[in-house]
Amino acid sequence: xxxxxxxxxxxxxxxxxxxxxxxxxxxxxxxxxxxxxxxxxxxxxxxxxxxxxxxxxxxxxxxxxxxxxxxxxxxxxxxxxxxxxxxxxxxxxxxxxxxxxxxxxxxxxxxxxxxxxxxxxxxxxxxxxxxxxxxxxxxxxxxxxxxxxxxxxxxxxxxxxxxxxxxxxxxxxxxxxxxxx
Amino acid sequence: xxxxxxxxxxxxxxxxxxxxxxxxxxxxxxxxxxxxxxxxxxxxxxxxxxxxxxxxxxxxxxxxxxxxxxxxxxxxxxxxxxxxxxxxxxxxxxxxxxxxxxxxxxxxxxxxxxxxxxxxxxxxxxxxxxxxxxxxxxxxxxxxxxxxxxxxxxxxxxxxxxxxxxxxxxxxxxxxxxxxx
DNA sequence: GTTTGCATGTAATTCGTTACATGATTCT
DNA sequence: AGAATCATGTAACGAATTACATGCAAAC
Numbered sequence: 305x306x307x308x309x310x311x312x313x314x315x316x317x318x319x320x321x322x323x324x325x326x327x328x329x330x331x332x333x334x335x336x337x338x339x340x341x342x343x344x345x346x347x348x349x350x351x352x353x354x355x356x357x358x359x360x361x362x363x364x365x366x367x368x369x370x371x372x373x374x375x376x377x378x379x380x381x382x383x384x385x386x387x388x389x390x391x392x393x394x395x396x397x398x399x400x401x402x403x404x405x406x407x408x409x410x411x412x413x414x415x416x417x418x419x420x421x422x423x424x425x426x427x428x429x430x431x432x433x434x435x436x437x438x439x440x441x442x443x444x445x446x447x448x449x450x451x452x453x454x455x456x457x458x459x460x461x462x463x464x465x466x467x468x469x470x471x472x473x474x475x476x477x478x479x480x481x482x483x484x485x
Numbered sequence: 486x487x488x489x490x491x492x493x494x495x496x497x498x499x500x501x502x503x504x505x506x507x508x509x510x511x512x513x514x515x516x517x518x519x520x521x522x523x524x525x526x527x528x529x530x531x532x533x534x535x536x537x538x539x540x541x542x543x544x545x546x547x548x549x550x551x552x553x554x555x556x557x558x559x560x561x562x563x564x565x566x567x568x569x570x571x572x573x574x575x576x577x578x579x580x581x582x583x584x585x586x587x588x589x590x591x592x593x594x595x596x597x598x599x600x601x602x603x604x605x606x607x608x609x610x611x612x613x614x615x616x617x618x619x620x621x622x623x624x625x626x627x628x629x630x631x632x633x634x635x636x637x638x639x640x641x642x643x644x645x646x647x648x649x650x651x652x653x654x655x656x657x658x659x660x661x662x663x664x665x666x
Numbered sequence: 667g668t669t670t671g672c673a674t675g676t677a678a679t680t681c682g683t684t685a686c687a688t689g690a691t692t693c694t
Numbered sequence: 695a696g697a698a699t700c701a702t703g704t705a706a707c708g709a710a711t712t713a714c715a716t717g718c719a720a721a722c
Contacts, residue, residue, distance in 0.1 A: 345675080402640045408569060458658045506702085508702080
């Protein structure tokens with residue numbers, strides 16, 4: 305089975321929360337789900353046309369003619385639900401960082417150490433960002449319904465726990481490196 | 486800057502350890518670095534031709550005519566090193582699982598719970614696999630030079646720590662889910 | 667009045683996957 | 695004798711990125 309266009313489902317998912325334009329969808333991607341999902345205009349617009357063609361979404365009447373407000377149809381909801389309940393496909397992992405590290409054995413020790421400290425630093429910054437969002441959620445700054453709260457909180461916690469794991473890993477490897485080589 | 490063909494560097498890296506055929510390279514991907522890298526024949530062979538063309542690799546004399554043994558050239562080593570010392574490009578993340586979870590707020594509670602337990606189960610199995618490899622490394626079953634040991638051990642530890650974090654995360658979210666909804 | 671943000675789209679390109687096609691060698 | 699593994703490649707396709715192109719509206 306070929307890799308299937310996931311953008312379809314991202315768009316359907318977003319429109320299942322609230323109707324909006326292609327631009328709105330992009331904004332949602334760049335804010336709410338940015339930590340684990342990305343889309344770009346060059347893909348959103350063609351897929352929107354495609355979904356419209358298939359009857360999974362429809363256009364709502366818009367205040368401005370140059371603004372196309374899309375809404376999910378009943379058929380779209382059904383198709384989205386079918387995707388939702390089937391288990392996520394296996395995604396082949398590709399970590400350029402680990403690839404580099406694997407083949408770094410002949411690099412000077414200092415290079416490897418700075419490679420790891422930079423990587424750790426990046427994750428420290430990422431963690432700070434996550435924690436800020438977490439605080440905003442807790443303080444109720446971000447406006448969401450209590451019913452949806454957990455579903456925005458969970459991916460954030462995922463980011464926090466994974467990032468903390470990476471930071472610990474860096475400590476561990478840096479220590480091994482300093483003791484050994 | 487466009488996403489650059491990473492397969493080039495994976496191949497150069499593998500050939501920097503030991504020369505071999507396209508088939509050997511694929512085998513290396515499917516065993517040694519399988520946990521964080523993947524390649525397929527349909528991409529390996531064209532890229533090998535390309536690298537040969539650019540003079541980054543060369544063919545060694547082979548015992549069999551239907552077997553092409555590739556070796557990295559000096560030029561290839563230089564280019565590989567240049568890539569190695571520059572920081573890894575930012576890689577856009579895409580987690581289909583987190584995307585699904587985000588839009589699961591209207592799914593029945595039981596569905597969400599089984600979604601999470603399945604995901605956790607999968608990571609438990611992954612962890613078992615990692616730990617087996619770790620034991621093999623410790624017992625010296627896998628034949629490697631002491632100098633390279635850390636560079637095979639580190640990515641493995643990365644997998645173990647990240648996977649443990651995901652398992653903890655599942656526990657946390659499952660508990661929140663059971664208490665709340 | 668100029669910059670920033672809103673808004674939509676197309677074209678070119680590249681990367682990577684899958685399927686197809688073929689055949690030799692080794693193991694059981 | 696047949697299955698598994700070794701071995702190399704091409705063709706078709708699809709997904710996603712980037713660059714290009716355009717113009718309105720609002721804020722400063």
